[in-house]
Amino acid sequence: MIAAEVAKKYANALFLSTGERGLVDQAYDQFSGLKQALETDDSLLSFLSSPKVADEQKLDLIHTVFGERMEQLFVEFLAVLVKKRRAGYMVEVIDEFNRLVEFEKGISRVTVTTAVPLTDVERGNLLSTLAEKTGKKIELESKIEPAIIGGMIVIMHDEIVDGSVRHGLDLLEDQLQKIKVH
Helix, strand or coil: CHHHHHHHHHHHHHHHHHHHHCCHHHHHHHHHHHHHHHHHCCHHHHHHHCCCCCHHHHHHHHHHHHCCCCCHHHHHHHHHHHHCCCHHHHHHHHHHHHHHHHHHCCEEEEEEEECCCCCHHHHHHHHHHHHHHHCCEEEEEEEECHHHCCCEEEEECCEEEECCHHHHHHHHHHHHHHCCCC
8 A cells, every 4th residue: 555655646746847847758768668677677676675775875876877878857756766765666656657647648557357358349348438438548458367257347547346246246245144034
């Protein structure tokens, strides 16, 4: 839960400051590249979030590695994450920043979880329904989770719609347990 709160706070600050300077697209590209690098090799993130490494060493590394490669505002943003001991949340902050940028551009990322893969027709129907509901272009990520038995769980922004059979069975069980039998 704290990761989501930290990500929202810092991503929003980055989004506002890049927007004021007209650097949103550049930030999106550079931070997306940084995220890919962090996901490929987490040694940088481990170093920056390690309590055993002095902040001065971390800041020197940031300025040495990114000083010539990134816009100065972005380097300073990374330095703030280190100074505030939030470097460990860097991937979450970048994800939230990217979501804000995409939302601003009319793109909405949606995750759908189903028990079995969606057919092309089901996927198309879901995309058109969500696009109609939101008025945005939908980027759909599909996940398979057999434990939900059937139906689907749709996660869009901060909204979760659980239409899974497992959820329905859980609700039914709760209702049946509340009934008093004499």
